[in-house]
Structure formats: C-alpha cells, structure tokens
Amino acid sequence: MTGGEGGRRLVHETWGDHAALLARSDQGRDGSVGLVESHVIDVATPNDPLHLEAGGVLRHVAVAYETYGEIDAAGRNAVLVCHALTGSAHAAGRHRREDVPGWWDPLIGPAKAIDTQGHFVVCANVLGGCYGTTGPTSLDPSTGHPYGPDFPRFGIRDVVEVQRRLVRALGIRSLKAVIGGSMGGMQALEWVVRHPELVRSVVAIAVGARHSAWAIGLNEVARRAIMADPRWAGGRYAATEQPETGLGLARAIAMLSYRSFDSLEARFGRERRASDDASLASSFEIASYLEYHGVKLVRRFDANTYIALTRAMDDFDVAEGRGRLDEVLAGVRQRALVMGIPSDVLYPETEQRRLVESLSNARYVRLSSPHGHDGFLIEFVQLAAHLRRFLGEVDA
Numbered sequence: 001m002t003g004g005e006g007g008r009r010l011v012h013e014t015w016g017d018h019a020a021l022l023a024r025s026d027q028g029r030d031g032s033v034g035l036v037e038s039h040v041i042d043v044a045t046p047n048d049p050l051h052l053e054a055g056g057v058l059r060h061v062a063v064a065y066e067t068y069g070e071i072d073a074a075g076r077n078a079v080l081v082c083h084a085l086t087g088s089a090h091a092a093g094r095h096r097r098e099d100v101p102g103w104w105d106p107l108i109g110p111a112k113a114i115d116t117q118g119h120f121v122v123c124a125n126v127l128g129g130c131y132g133t134t135g136p137t138s139l140d141p142s143t144g145h146p147y148g149p150d151f152p153r154f155g156i157r158d159v160v161e162v163q164r165r166l167v168r169a170l171g172i173r174s175l176k177a178v179i180g181g182s183m184g185g186m187q188a189l190e191w192v193v194r195h196p197e198l199v200r201s202v203v204a205i206a207v208g209a210r211h212s213a214w215a216i217g218l219n220e221v222a223r224r225a226i227m228a229d230p231r232w233a234g235g236r237y238a239a240t241e242q243p244e245t246g247l248g249l250a251r252a253i254a255m256l257s258y259r260s261f262d263s264l265e266a267r268f269g270r271e272r273r274a275s276d277d278a279s280l281a282s283s284f285e286i287a288s289y290l291e292y293h294g295v296k297l298v299r300r301f302d303a304n305t306y307i308a309l310t311r312a313m314d315d316f317d318v319a320e321g322r323g324r325l326d327e328v329l330a331g332v333r334q335r336a337l338v339m340g341i342p343s344d345v346l347y348p349e350t351e352q353r354r355l356v357e358s359l360s361n362a363r364y365v366r367l368s369s370p371h372g373h374d375g376f377l378i379e380f381v382q383l384a385a386h387l388r389r390f391l392g393e394v395d396a
Helices: 156-169 183-194 213-227 230-235 244-258 261-267 285-300 303-315 325-330 349-358 372-377 380-393
Strands: 010-013 038-044 061-068 078-082 120-124 175-181 201-205 335-340 362-366
Touching: 038 156, 061 156, 078 156, 078 183, 120 156, 156 183, 156 303, 175 183, 175 380, 183 201, 183 303, 201 380, 213 244, 213 303, 230 244, 230 303, 244 285, 244 303, 244 372, 325 349, 335 349, 335 380, 349 362
Parallel strands: 010 038, 078 120, 078 175, 175 201, 201 335, 335 362
Antiparallel strands: 038 061, 061 120
C-alpha cells in the first residue's frame, strides 16, 4: 500500500505481524532517530468492527504510525505521542535524508527529552486523518469511492479506541506516558480517564478538559469558509479539485488564533510588501504570511478531513456521560504534567490551571513564550527540560 504525506512509502502490516512492526531506524550521531518508515496496520475488520460513539460502524480501519526505539521485554517502556489537528504520525527522524524532520524531532531521539535509548515511542495518525489512517479520503468498501462527507461522525473517544487497538497490537502492556498538545492533549486526557489501567502518566499541553465556546466558534467560522467555496460541492469534490480557497481561508483563521498579538506585531507590525497598485490584494506582510500558510495546508491536507477533525474537537468533553468534571478529573490518580502558555488565546492558561486544580496528582508548568498556542511546537528547550524531568520521575 502506498500513499501518505509527500508520497512517502507506507508499509502495510497485518494485525499479527508484531515482530515486523518495530521501527527500522538508522540511528544518527546527532541525537536523531535517523531514517524511519511509516507503517500501516489494520485494527478493525469485519469480524472485529469499530463501533463509534455516535452510532456509526467502521468495518475496516487502517492506522498509519511510526515507532522509535525498541519495546522492552515487559512491554512497559512505551510513550505514546499524540499529534494536533493537521499533524501526522511523522513525529521524528526523516523518511529520506533530504527531508525535513518530524514535527517534534527536537524532543524525540537518543539522549533527547523523550529518550529512545530507554523508551519505545509511538505516534499514530488519528482516526479520520488523511496521512494513511482511515478517514474521509479513504475508499468506502461499500462504494469503491472515497467516503468524503459520508465518513461517519467520530470523536476523540473513538480516536483513542483506535490507538488502544494499535497499542495492543504492538505488544504494549502499559504506557509509561501519553503526551500531546492541543488536539493531542485531548487524546492524552481521554486516555488517562478511559484506560487508567493502561496509562501510568499523562502530559497535556495547551488544552482544556472540554472545548470552549470560543474555540468552537473559531472552528465553526473556519468550516463555513470551506463550505462557502463553490468548489466545496457538498463535500463531493474530486481529489484534485478540492475547495482550495475555502480551506486556505480556514487555515488563515486558525493561524490568527495559533499566534498572539505580541508575536504577530513583533514579526510583521505594519510592514508592507511590494504589490501591484491595481491589485485588490492586501499589501501588508501579515496578509502574505496568512496566504502562504493557507497554500501550504491546501497542498498537504483535505477539506473533508479538516471539517471532520474540528467537529471531533468541538465535541470533546472528557467528563461527558461520566459525571461532574471535577469529580471525573479527581478520579485520575496517575502522575500528570500540565503545561500552559500565557500568550495562548485559543486555549487560555486558565483552562490548564483548572485541570491542575481538579487532577489529584498534577503539576503545572508555564511555558514562557510570546508565540501563543504554537509555543508547544516552538519552545523546544523549555519543553525538553520539563519532559525529561517528568519522565524521569515516572516509576522512580
């Protein structure tokens, strides 16, 4: 099976091929995990379908994932790293020497904060993603065509159930830690509440226990931007003709919430770019920045996937159906590290502080950054120090 980000090769495995599922990495001398491959495994079949929280059923679910390091004999040294909205399983290393490294490469590798000399690190593309895991761009077995807007509604709990099946297939008996920022943090919180018997610690970064009206509203505006594009066609666009203008605008809206006033003001201020006087386009550099990021996303992501994943985020409430939020969180006995960013306007620091107040064994860390929500993808020196210390304390 081929496909995925940048046309990379995905190696498709069956559920039982445990020995072949370990990452094949060319260890680098600079602390890199080196060259890595993405793998795909089936975690739902007609004999063992995935029953979704919203009532749908998926009889085939493939999961794209990467691993770094080796699992120990007891199956207890695994760390699950969860990605954010438009992320992928490619968290560290390179697929080819000329490629850019994975999205959290500065933190994962030999002697790095998440040390692959002692940890077996797993990162999987989420259910509903478009980087190798079953989602709207996948073929619907019943029609032979991509699911598109007909992909069944799913939530973060379903994402975690798919990850649980992957973890079991890899021979992992207990997760030393589940770590994630933003949407990845939602997965981390759901893991420790849903499967406390499988998780020994959790790290949640720049996220709250439930999606706020503010965050839901921003996602709603972004979805409307996509759907207002004439090429949206009710979500039944051809793969080569997706609503690029709408998706690019959705990304621009998101980028404004990922950064902060101070960050954008310091970087762009009122700087202008050279432009044609006859053009209706803005001459400000900030407009060029937003356009650039919109074009980048359109080249690598899918509009139906964006809509499905933002809906899953909006539906997120770790306590829904389980009781009062403070009581649900107080029931979490595992060691927890919660990180917040003072300049984050998307998930304000008050949300992380509320988590710490309710969790029974949590420590709060403030990441000092002018960059807003994106600080968890930028402030690697601070992140490394806190993650190294925390992981060293687990099981100590």
